[in-house]
Amino acid sequence: MTVTTPDRAPVAEAPRSSGTRLVDRVFKVRELAILVVFLVMIAVTQAGNSEFLSEQGVKDLLLNATILVLVATGQSLVVITRNVDLSVGSTLGISAFAAGTYLHGGGDPVIAIVLAVLLGVGFGLLNGLLVSLGQVPALVVTLGTLYVIRGIDSIWVGSRQITAADLPNPFVDFGSGGLSAVPWLALIALVVLIATACYLKHFGSGRELYALGSNPEAALLAGIPVRRRILAAYTFCGGLAGLAGAMYLARFGNVDSSTGNGYELTVVSAVVVGGVVFTGGSGSVYGAALGALLLTSINSVLPALGVSSVWVLAINGVLLLLAIAIDRVVAVRVASALRKKSAAARTAAAKTPAAKTAAAKTPVEKTPVEKAAVKTPVTKGDAHDA
């Protein structure tokens, strides 16, 4: 049996047909749509308030989005595997305070960041172990760890507070500085984002995250180490939440026991608005990052337009519902397009002799099969196709 092994030179150029492009286009369109909404919003705001896109304005916009982008990137990985991590807000809070306490004692900024990341990794591991070994719904498990981590944070921190005055100057400067309008923090988030996207697209274990979110049972049968992958996704998510904690400290300089409270819901909204499907298996981190950018910039846009910020929450909610509605419509459209494509291909195959030559490769004694076919011609095999 000779099989074209993939490491050999490609034998034939794969046919590229309309179905592919359709699907590619849909996914790109999904991300493009958010980008367009974002740009339109920015343009309208700029038209209404020419101060909006000043250097400081752009910088604020990016700074605000940075932390959410980081956490949303981590969250996307988890959501792609058909799970969720609700403890990211608590993790962010406790790592920020830990890094702050260390710096307050005269620590080195780099080590402080590493410390925050490691703390996040630890909590991510805990979540991953509970979810992958416990076989318990992630929603419930991470709701539990959300409270546990927040509880530990409150006991440890008490009524203490860390302010910018407690932090070394280089660290605070790093939090607000940057390359002209682009803050350092945003550059870090961008690097993490691109690296994660590249991992998901180009590495086997990255694609396996999509596979196990798409069909967990099949993933098991395909020999994918499901538990290890889920563990890795949670660990990564926790690590990024820890990193985001350190960034939060650098940006705001102000941390107490309530830091990051309720942040998990903003993160999940950003991910979903960005087109990462909550039932797993599809979506991209770029989408999630755009979702994060869109949600945070609404916070700056409304005041710039003179609209009260009490509207922010309601608008975020509407965006979320819109995103879900669009996803649903798109999913239905794509499914029906693909079915039509299959049906068309089948009719075409029935008309061309291709199918026959394949069957005739080895001599097929036609009679018994065709007898069987005639015997029960009222077959319902196609019902699944309808």
Add this chain to the structure above:
Amino acid sequence: MTHPSDTGPAPVLALKDVAKSFGAVRALRGVSLELFPGEVHALAGENGAGKSTLIKTLAGVHRPDAGRVLLDGEPVVFHGPGDARDAGIAVIYQEPTLFPDLSIAENIFMGRLPRRAFGRIDHKATRAATAALMKRLGVELDPDRPASGLSIADQQIVEIAKALSFDARVLIMDEPTAALTGSEVARLFGVVRTLREQGAAVLFISHRLEEIFEICRRVTTLRDGAWIATEQVAGMTEDDLVRRMVGRDLDELYPKQDVTPGEVALSVRRLTREGVFTDVSFDVRRGEIVGLAGLVGAGRTEVARAVFGIDRWDAGEVVVDGRPLTSGAPSTAMAAGLALVPEDRRAQGLVMDMSIERNIGLTGLRTTVRAGLMDRGAERSRALDWAIRLQVKYARIADTVNTLSGGNQQKVVLAKWLATGPQVLIVDEPTRGIDVGTKAEVHRLLSELAADGVAVLMISSDLPEILGMADRVLVMHEGRLTAEIARTEATEETVMAAATGRAAA
């Protein structure tokens, strides 16, 4: 019962005295099996005989409690499906296990995607290899399209391509033909023969016995988890095989009792649902089994759904025992004594994660009530009563239905509806995907129900079943009723002529 292990080449893969239990259920005990290169070997047995467990043991999903798995004569332990695959064992499961969101190419190579420098996936090579596989199978499927939306037949092709892609030495196919049409089966068998000639061992499972005789050399029969026989197919008859599987001579497969129809129980008049079916009128009398035949998409299931009130109808009326039903109201249909056993038992007939008891109890949520609360005792005794009457095989009545075999699941669906004491019973594909033994039991049950005065409307794509069981055959073609044929005049030709629209009604 031959064991030709001392002739010819050594077996590629073998099981020796394998046992496997799940809790109290002994799924396999003392089962041995040898697969030789270049052989297509059939595995026969009723639902629940242990075939699926055997396959999953070979595939590395289950580890045997006792006995050994031998690969090229050497004992091996598979720690997971990955190990079995690396040993060259490919399994095509009854229900294709694809990733709907991923491309066909990724589906085929998932878990072992080709790499290039720095461990990155070689997308181009993946696509090209897939295209080559599709060419080899003679199928036009775009490697880049997602698996979502593929027909069952195409999904099966992807599964086969997966098996081909890693030079499988052993190919295990669990009922690959169940959902395929005649020409698709021919295409599949072409591939199987090619593999056989190239020296692969194939383990083939099918409830269509004629397929076993067509393509297999030897057949191993299991019954109740135990090995019964391994023998040459040549020289056997279908009856021999059925006897091995069932353990006794099967009484008639179509035990139809003669009855004199009573008064009309279900009357459907000029029923129309726009774009789906048009002007459908028929009666079903007490004691009668009326078969509803037709091609796929002729609108049979849709008529049944409308009659039962799941879908609304646009015109016409449905009358049960002289009382007209409301459109789109299943609860009034149930109150009038109508019951519908749907075609897809897993999705529509059962709550798979609920116990047998609770599943049967679902139709009695309004009747097994005492002082406004569920009467658990009454629910249990009602469930037990019906489970015993239909001879459902289970360990405990509190077990979830997903632990049951397909035939027993179907019996639970029937029990659920029979427990309501229906006057009119509509069954949609009552025996699809269940073994001959259970099939005969279901037929006997339907026949007894009719004899007790229940009006039965039976939708089936199994033409021998229609001809064997129905007192009258209604035939639909493209949303219209095209013929009503009496039992004495119903033949494959007359029914098919009407189903394909060739005959003027």
